Amino acid sequence: MKVFEIEKICYSYPDGTKALDELSxxxxxxxxxxxxxxxxxxxSTLLMLMMGCLTxxxxxxxxxxxxxxxxxxxxxxxxTGLLFQDPDDQLFLPTVWEDVAFGPRNLGLSEKEVASRVxxxxxxxxxxxxxxxxxxxxxxxxxxxxxxxxxxxxKPKTLLLDEPTSGLDPxxxxxxxxxIGKTEMTAVIATHDLDMVLDVCKRVIxxxxxxxxxxxxxPGVLSDREYMRSCGxxxxxxxxxxxx
Amino acid sequence: xxxxxxxxxxxxxxxxxxxxxxxLLLCLTSAYIITVVSFDRYQTLRIIPLAxxxxxxxxxxxxxxxxxxxxxxxxxxxxxxxxxWNPFFDRIGTEHLGIIISRGWISFFSLMxxxxxxxxxxxxxxxxxxxxxxxxxxxxxxxxEVLVTQLFLLNRYIRLIVEExxxxxxxxxxxxxxxxxSNAGNVCGPLLMRSVxxxxxIHNALLCRGFDGALWRGKRxxxxxxxxxxxxxxxxxxxxxxxxxxxxxxxxxDLTVRCVI
Amino acid sequence: xHMADALVSPAVGGLFWAASAFLTAKSSAAAKNxxxxxxxxLMGVLAAFVFASQMINFSIPxxxxxxxxxxxxxxxxxxxxxxxxxxxxxxxxxxALFFADGGLLALGxxxxxxxxFPCFIAYPxxxxxxxxxxxxxxxIMSGAISASVAGLLxxxxxxxxxxxxxxxxxxxxxxxxxxxLPVHFAIGAVEGFATAMVIIYVxxxxxxxxxGGSPDKPENGMKRAVAVFSVLALLTGGFFAWYASSSPDxxxxxxxxxxGTAELDAxxxxxxxxxxxxxxxxxxxxxxxxxxxxYSENMGTTVSGIVGSIITLTFAxxxxxxxxxxxxxx
Numbered sequence: 001m002k003v004f005e006i007e008k009i010c011y012s013y014p015d016g017t018k019a020l021d022e023l024s025x026x027x028x029x030x031x032x033x034x035x036x037x038x039x040x041x042x043x044s045t046l047l048m049l050m051m052g053c054l055t056x057x058x059x060x061x062x063x064x065x066x067x068x069x070x071x072x073x074x075x076x077x078x079x080t081g082l083l084f085q086d087p088d089d090q091l092f093l094p095t096v097w098e099d100v101a102f103g104p105r106n107l108g109l110s111e112k113e114v115a116s117r118v119x120x121x122x123x124x125x126x127x128x129x130x131x132x133x134x135x136x137x138x139x140x141x142x143x144x145x146x147x148x149x150x151x152x153x154x155k156p157k158t159l160l161l162d163e164p165t166s167g168l169d170p171x172x173x174x175x176x177x178x179x180i181g182k183t184e185m186t187a188v189i190a191t192h193d194l195d196m197v198l199d200v201c202k203r204v205i206x207x208x209x210x211x212x213x214x215x216x217x218x219p220g221v222l223s224d225r226e227y228m229r230s231c232g233x234x235x236x237x238x239x240x241x242x243x244x
Numbered sequence: 245x246x247x248x249x250x251x252x253x254x255x256x257x258x259x260x261x262x263x264x265x266x267x268l269l270l271c272l273t274s275a276y277i278i279t280v281v282s283f284d285r286y287q288t289l290r291i292i293p294l295a296x297x298x299x300x301x302x303x304x305x306x307x308x309x310x311x312x313x314x315x316x317x318x319x320x321x322x323x324x325x326x327x328x329w330n331p332f333f334d335r336i337g338t339e340h341l342g343i344i345i346s347r348g349w350i351s352f353f354s355l356m357x358x359x360x361x362x363x364x365x366x367x368x369x370x371x372x373x374x375x376x377x378x379x380x381x382x383x384x385x386x387x388x389e390v391l392v393t394q395l396f397l398l399n400r401y402i403r404l405i406v407e408e409x410x411x412x413x414x415x416x417x418x419x420x421x422x423x424x425x426s427n428a429g430n431v432c433g434p435l436l437m438r439s440v441x442x443x444x445x446i447h448n449a450l451l452c453r454g455f456d457g458a459l460w461r462g463k464r465x466x467x468x469x470x471x472x473x474x475x476x477x478x479x480x481x482x483x484x485x486x487x488x489x490x491x492x493x494x495x496x497x498d499l500t501v502r503c504v505i
Numbered sequence: 506x507h508m509a510d511a512l513v514s515p516a517v518g519g520l521f522w523a524a525s526a527f528l529t530a531k532s533s534a535a536a537k538n539x540x541x542x543x544x545x546x547l548m549g550v551l552a553a554f555v556f557a558s559q560m561i562n563f564s565i566p567x568x569x570x571x572x573x574x575x576x577x578x579x580x581x582x583x584x585x586x587x588x589x590x591x592x593x594x595x596x597x598x599x600x601a602l603f604f605a606d607g608g609l610l611a612l613g614x615x616x617x618x619x620x621x622f623p624c625f626i627a628y629p630x631x632x633x634x635x636x637x638x639x640x641x642x643x644x645i646m647s648g649a650i651s652a653s654v655a656g657l658l659x660x661x662x663x664x665x666x667x668x669x670x671x672x673x674x675x676x677x678x679x680x681x682x683x684x685x686l687p688v689h690f691a692i693g694a695v696e697g698f699a700t701a702m703v704i705i706y707v708x709x710x711x712x713x714x715x716x717g718g719s720p721d722k723p724e725n726g727m728k729r730a731v732a733v734f735s736v737l738a739l740l741t742g743g744f745f746a747w748y749a750s751s752s753p754d755x756x757x758x759x760x761x762x763x764x765g766t767a768e769l770d771a772x773x774x775x776x777x778x779x780x781x782x783x784x785x786x787x788x789x790x791x792x793x794x795x796x797x798x799x800y801s802e803n804m805g806t807t808v809s810g811i812v813g814s815i816i817t818l819t820f821a822x823x824x825x826x827x828x829x830x831x832x833x834x835x
Contacts, residue, residue: 014713053448082452089445092400092459094376106454136403150453277610278515285673289810296821303825315605323509326674334675348675355673359511363605366510370602378602388533390545394595397549402556402599409557425563425572428699432558432574433706436551440714443550447543457537457545497813 001029002065003158003186004050009059011045011210019045021210022059027158027188034197034218035190037207038232043190044085046207047160050188051082078107081151085162087143091135096127096146099135103154121153125179141172148179158186165193194222194236206231266373267381268473269301272480273369279484280358285351289494291358293487297480298365305372316363327355375399383460393459397446409435506660506689507600507615510608514671521667522613524734528621529594531730532587544588551583552592556599563699572695575653577623578632579700582715586624587727593620614667618660621738625731627656645708646701653697654690661689662742 004027011020019042027033035043048054049061052073061068063076081103084090093099100121104114122128125145130138138146144164151159164180165173173196180187181200191197197204197218204221206213208231214221222228225235276297283291302312334348370378376399383392412435413423423431450459469477486492510518536544555576562571576596580589597615600606607615635648665681668674674681707714 048448051448051452053451077452077454082449084445084449086445088404089442090449092397092446092450094396094399098460102459103453106456135400154453274609277510277608281510281513281518281610282515289814292814293817296817299818299821300825300828303822304829306829319507319509319605322507323511326512326668326676329676329680330674332675333677351675355511359509362510362608362610366602366609367605375599375602388530388537390533390536391529391591391594393545394548394552394591395598397546398552398556398592398595398599401550401553405550405553406557406560409561413561423561423563425565425695425699426702428563428574429702429706431561431563432699432703433710435558436554436703436707437711437714439550439554440547440711443547444543446550447546450546455545491810493813493817494810495813496816497809497811500812500816501809 002026003029003031003063004188005060005062005065006046006050007060007062009049009056009061011042011049011054011056019210020049020056023210023212024059025205025212025215027186029157029186030184031203032187032201033189034201034204035188035207036192036194036197036204036222036233038192041207041232042210043207044162047082047162047188047190050160051080052076078154079156080158080160081154081156083144083147083151083159083161083164085166087140087147088135090147090150091143094134095132096135096138096149097122097131099146100131100150100153103150107154117153117155118149121149124152125149126175139172141168141175144168144172144176145179148176156185158188159183161187161189161191163191163193164189165191165196192233194233195238198222198236198238206233208232264372264476265381265469265473266377267385268469268477269369269373270378270381272297272477273365275481275484276365277362279488280362282488283354283358285354286347288350288354288357290487290491291354291361293493294484295361295364296483298361298368301372302364302368305368307368307371311371312364312367315367316360319363320359323355323359327352330355380460389458393457396459401442401446405435405439408438506618506657506664507597507607508611508618508664508667510610512668512671512673513608513611513614514673515610517667517671518610518613520613521617522610525594525613525616525620528590528625528730528734529616531727532590535587535727536591539585539587544584548584548588548592549595551580552595555580555592556596558703565695572692572699574699574703575623575649575656575693575696577619578628578649578653578656578697579703581624581628582632582700582704586628586731589628590620590624593624614663618663618667621734622659622663623652623656626659626735627652631655642701642705642708645704646698649701649704650694650697653700654693657689657693657696658686659738659742661685663738666742 006026007024008022009020009024010018010022012018023042023046035046037043045054049056052068063072063080066072068076091099093102097118100118101114104117109117118131119128122131125148127142127145127149130142130146135143135146148164159180161180164176168176173193177196177199180189187200189197189201201218203216204218205215206221206228213231214227222236228235276294280291280294301307302309330352331346331348334346334351336347337344338347338350339345373381376396379387379392379395379399383389412431416423416431421427536548555574559573559576562573564571577589577593580592583589584592594616597607597612597619601608601612601615632648632652635651636644638644639647662682662685665678665685669678669681676684704715
């Protein structure tokens with residue numbers, strides 16, 4: 001079943017810069033899709049469009065077969081979580097516990113159910129001991145995990161992650177990759193951490209200048225050095241030693 | 245200095261587990277302030293027993309005296325500026341401590357005593373109850389949702405943006421730039437634009453998690469008082485009334501002097 | 506310009522609390538109903554921005570002093586009057602609670618002086634009118650300076666009014682105003698200039714940000730509330746100014762203190778007696794103004810008072826430490 005269908009979408013920034021140019025692809029249930037590209041290739045913009053935060057100038061986005069309209073976007077957001085690149089944009093409340101509870105409360109759940117979901121989410125992300133801490137006191141990695149816990153507590157069917165390993169130390173990065181790897185949700189990960197794509201994703205889309213350059217199985221797409229360079233990328237570090 | 249003050253208030257976050265209800269502290273402190281300011285402007289010694297309240301609550305909550313002193317001295321100048329004129333314009337003499345002193349000086353001292361006591365009690369209340377605790381209580385008591393959300397968001401992002409402002413200034417100064425009025429636009433302008441961009445991302449993040457206008461909703465039962473709170477409240481309210489209507493310092497002093505002599 | 510609690514009487518504090526609470530409620534209702542997308546997040550972040558930028562002191566070459574941007578006006582330009590007012594309420598609350606800049610009782614006065622005047626009077630009636638007539642940076646500069654000066658002068662005037670009505674200071678009204686108004690004129694000019702520089706910067710790069718300050722149509726309820734308060738402020742201020750100017754030495758006690766006589770002349774004018782009765786009416790407690798009692802305290806009673814105070818406070822310290830230890834053990 002197709003969860004997201006993106007058909008020939010075009011988007012430009014307010015200053016006129018073209019961000020996306022007739023982009024088309026789909027995300028099926030159970031996919032773990034990586035979207036890789038150099039800075040400015042349009043990855044983050046694409047995720048914002050998929051979440052309904054931006055409206056494409058042309059083209060169509062559909063969720064579970066229904067084209068985006070107000071009701072579809074509302075119901076899509078109850079089943080989809082977006083992890084922002086900067087977790088400070090996502091952690092609003094005075095303590096981690098309350099912030100993780102924010103989403104379930106907005107779903108209208110009872111306090112008992114909210115508490116159960118929060119405990120579960122904190123456990124899944126391994127940050128139970130941080131529940132009473134204020135978000136601004138957390139390290140970068142802890143903030144990312146807290147933001148992720150906030151999404152897990154909503155029990156989404158699909159996760160959209162924008163540069164999840166950006167700014168993380170190696171240990172936090174490993175921890176995050178392990179958590180994402182264990183989930184059974186459909187996931188779309190926009191990143192230029194190609195080693196993460198190798199570890200976690202089955203399929204990868206390479207973007208360049210707002211267009212899709214390739215869409216295929218992970219090892220095949222990422223192993224061509226010349227091709228990767230032409231897209232403004234390098235080989236994953238795991239491959240770099242093998243190819244000459 | 246203000247950034248340090250912001251951070252210093254957080255050291256009390258971990259100490260609030262067995263503390264008193266924020267609503268109780270808010271009500272008591274408000275009653276305290278009204279009691280203190282209701283004294284005539286020539287009262288000095290009669291007010292002093294009221295200092296027992298901030299002293300007790302401050303010690304009970306483990307509030308640092310140094311933090312209090314620093315904050316109070318920072319805001320004292322305006323009060324001194326208003327009060328220091330009293331001795332010049334209120335020159336009727338009166339006997340105090342066996343010496344003739346003008347009423348203006350008495351009213352000035354009274355003003356300073358009131359200022360110190362009220363300011364200390366407010367700062368202690370915030371440290372003991374926590375800003376968020378106070379906001380939640382106010383929300384549960386009926387403060388508009390828009391304002392509660394505003395207070396939470398301000399408290400949340402103040403540190404981030406103040407740090408960003410500090411970094412902006414440092415980066416400018418390290419490259420030899422000056423912070424003058426003529427380049428206010430170049431200093432604050434980019435910070436403002438970054439803040440606006442950030443607010444758009446925050447707005448999207450709020451919407452993505454189902455935000456419908458209220459960041460936090462108060463529950464009425466969160467302002468329910470425990471038995472300890474009620475006893476505490478009754479005791480101090482009675483104390484404020486007794487001090488307001490009776491000169492207890494003189495009564496205790498008379499008794500002591502009689503016993504000793 | 507932040508008033509401390511010690512400078513305000515319960516009656517004056519309560520009155521302005523009521524006024525500010527009413528305006529806050531109205532503004533909250535207006536903010537909830539408007540169509541400003543993203544307004545909530547923008548309000549919160551911009552309030553934090555104003556807070557941060559007011560910590561930046563811009564040196565004024567040749568004067569040795571410094572200034573910062575004005576909060577209320579800048580917020581009104583970016584958010585519109587109602588949201589700007591709510592942002593100012595939040596900023597003043599944080600300043601009072603975290604930094605003791607202002608106080609709980611005086612919060613109503615501070616919100617009125619530093620929120621109502623810039624957001625509901627200076628911005629719509631001065632800044633907007635000037636910028637509608639004069640385009641571009643010139644309009645922004647003249648509008649911002651004029652509005653900032655006007656807002657601050659109105660606020661400073663009300664500080665004098667509130668302090669005087671609270672009967673805290675013996676400073677004659679005329680002298681008090683001479684101290685406050687010129688200083689705040691200068692501060693307003695500096696703040697207006699700094700604010701204008703920021704707005705001009707943004708206007709050149711992100712003009713759409715400035716459109717937030719122009720709500721399509723303010724709600725009738727809000728318009729009415731602002732109109733009523735503007736008229737009340739005008740009447741109160743005018744009445745007060747008329748009274749102050751008709752009595753060159755200020756209020757009754759100033760006359761007494763300057764002449765050194767214990768006897769007060771009976772009010773000569775209608776205004777004196779009217780204000781006198783008003784003060785009597787709003788005096789909160791029977792002995793707020795003790796008439797006839799002398800304040801003379803001889804050595805004996807003063808020593809008793811001091812001893813009693815020391816004993817009371819020592820007891821409080823002891824109890825505080827004891828309960829604190831017990832709490833930590835639990």
